[in-house]
Amino acid sequence: MRHHRIAAIPGDGIGKEVVPAALEVLTALAAREGGFSIEATHFDWGSDYYRAHGKMMPDDGLTTLKPFDSILFGAVGDPNLPDDLTLWGLRLKICQGFDQYANIRPTRVLPGLQSPLRDLPPEGFDWLIVRENSEGEYAGHGGRAHRGHPEEIATETSIFTRAGVTRIMRYAFAAAAARPRKLLTVVTKSNAQRHGMVLWDEIAADVAREFPSVTWQKELVDAMAARMVRRPESVDTVVATNLHADILSDLAGALAGSxxxxxxxxxxxxxAFPSMFEPIHGSAFDIMGKGIANPIGTFWSAALMLEHLGEAKAAASLIAAIEKVTLEGRTLPADLGGSANTAAVTAAVVAAIEGRNA
Structure with a gap:
């Protein structure tokens, strides 16, 4: 019996609703599939923890998390606290502390769902966006001086290192090589950002020689945004900087339906460290506590986690259960055009895993 220890950090807002839902689905999946078990340990870190302790997580939080096989994360953000305090105090502290430098974001239109793109064919699109997750525009380098005075200065410096860019390029090219189309788009802005982005382009060309099976191309980030809308079928695997991929993947999620x-x-x-899996959506305080949050992004994130843990068969079963629910269309949350609450969607996916009708 394979045993996986998971650190569950619901965080803020609807994270406290969708993470327990995902653990319920994982428990049902482990029971159905057999061969592995999931042991989840809950951590109440986040904005409420900050209000009680003056910090988003304990000083030894990374030491506490390191022995776990993986981390399942919900969301971070509180309307009554500065966004930079909450993000850097928890999520980015974990990402950078554990050198989680490859952020992977698969996107496709799930069966039965409707993209806002007009005339999109039934198969829609199937993309993998690879985001550099350790440096770039989110390196945290900069500062402020002369606060409150007319001459106040704020600097935010993007950091691009040869080591950091090379490793994410190799990861992206390898991911593209493993996909059927073997097509990679390297997103850049080297026409305007002539130092870091030119290094990005040069390293992409160098790494491409290691992957002769991959067809690759460069695209400026603004042109890429337009291409994703106008020619989605032309896109497959994408690699972009921390900021660019963050924005493009939100666009991708919207184009996939929600x-x-x-x-x-x-x-x-x-x-060397545990990886962390989470839905893209934020803490969504406007619907927190109403029980209507869409848990599907967290379920899909849990499937990515299972793949990472070596449970490919279970991951495929979870994706199949999600697709069964979306295709049938009877139990969809409000953002997908339905009226089902979080518990109903969870129950439907559990029923699909167990091979019964919800």
């Missing part, structure tokens, strides 16, 4: 279905994995490919 950010509520979009998953992500913050991966340390060398497995």
């Amino acid at each position: 950010l509520g279905v979009a998953p992500t994995g913050n991966v340390n490919p060398e497995r």
